[in-house]
Amino acid sequence: MNIADRLSCIRPSATLAVNAKALELKEQGRQIVSLAIGEPDFPTPVHICAAAKKAIDEGFTRYTAVPGIPELRRAVGTYYKRCYDLEPPVESILVSNGGKHSLFNYFQALLNPGDEVIIPAPYWLSYPDMVMLAGGVPISLPVSAKEGFRLTPEKLAQALTPKTRLFILNAPSNPTGVSYSQEELDALVDCCIKKGVYVASDEIYDRIVYAPARAISAIRLWQSCPELVTVFNGCAKSFSMTGWRVGYCVGHPHLIKAMDTLQGQSTSNVCSIAQKAAVAALEGSYDCIAEMTAAFQRRRDLALNILSSWKGVICPKPEGAFYLFADMSCYFGKNAIANSSDLCTYFLEKAGVALVPGAPFGDDACVRFSYAVADEVLEQALKSMEGVLPE
16 A cells, blocks of 8 residues: 655654553563653542533533634633733634644644754654645754753754754743743844744743743744744643643734635634643633642652662753653663663563654753652652663
8 A cells, every 4th residue: 555655754753652662561570660641640620520520410512613613712812811911812723632633733734845844852842744745844953961961052053954844842841841941042033033933832841840930931932023933832731631622823914814714624623622621721720730830849869869879861850841862872872772672671571661763852861750750659760770781
């Protein structure tokens, strides 16, 4: 069977590949702990679930408007007013089937064949593939662990060329957990605006930040330059709603209309019930976020304390999200380990711990740890790894 050429450059999900190997070992009777999962381990808060149940009871199960019910689009605007003191209008907001869907629609609506897209590495592993599916050319801009995984405006400015169409910024970052101050984020975005380069600010982890770091957003830069700046977010991470699939973006009304048209010919509306749940999330109490964030910060400190004792390992301290991205290249060349994939296979087989290799994130020297698991599970997993560190 002949598959479309456009799929020839698309890679399978590295996370799913790790999970498949872990399941295979479990079927063999092995005890496997996964530190590969990129989702909160907390249940969706009760008041959000109650809103979904109410929607079902009231028969809110029909098709809705493609860009989202007006109530939810207004709730997104209320979210930005509540968190960043700026309320975007409904016509600048589109609701999609998760944050990934919002980004996919955006790339399809914005990019032409050959457009270059600068993506700081390490990056969320789906960015390059989605760019290529839209005909764009992903340009990796490496930022190492020794640099704290922090991109500077100077380094970004040097990477911009006449072919650059778009810059993708993800803060707090998956996989590094690194974020920026508002002033640092503004400087990066301003660097692009001055060159007429579009900016996609992926802020899906914006509420999961650890003091003294503070929540940041490009929403004010969107307000001052809506033609170039688009802001992406969703309910998955902050409200522990990964399976509900509700994402949204704030952009120029013309761009939003184009993405609406595209979505209308692909998925149409987000699940009606999930939309009502998202309204409750965005308009309700944020105490649940504070509780989850406190637990994540405690786990970060626990994991970082253990990792820092491993000789040769470099791991910048995350300021948000729930990942550690550690440079473990000190183990390459030992026990027939040549790269991050070999190292993850080694720990899976020797310690029963599933991790994600850094290569798909754009840095083969590193390995991603998720600490979105119970404290005792996290500690035991890391101690098991410590017992088999390559020598």
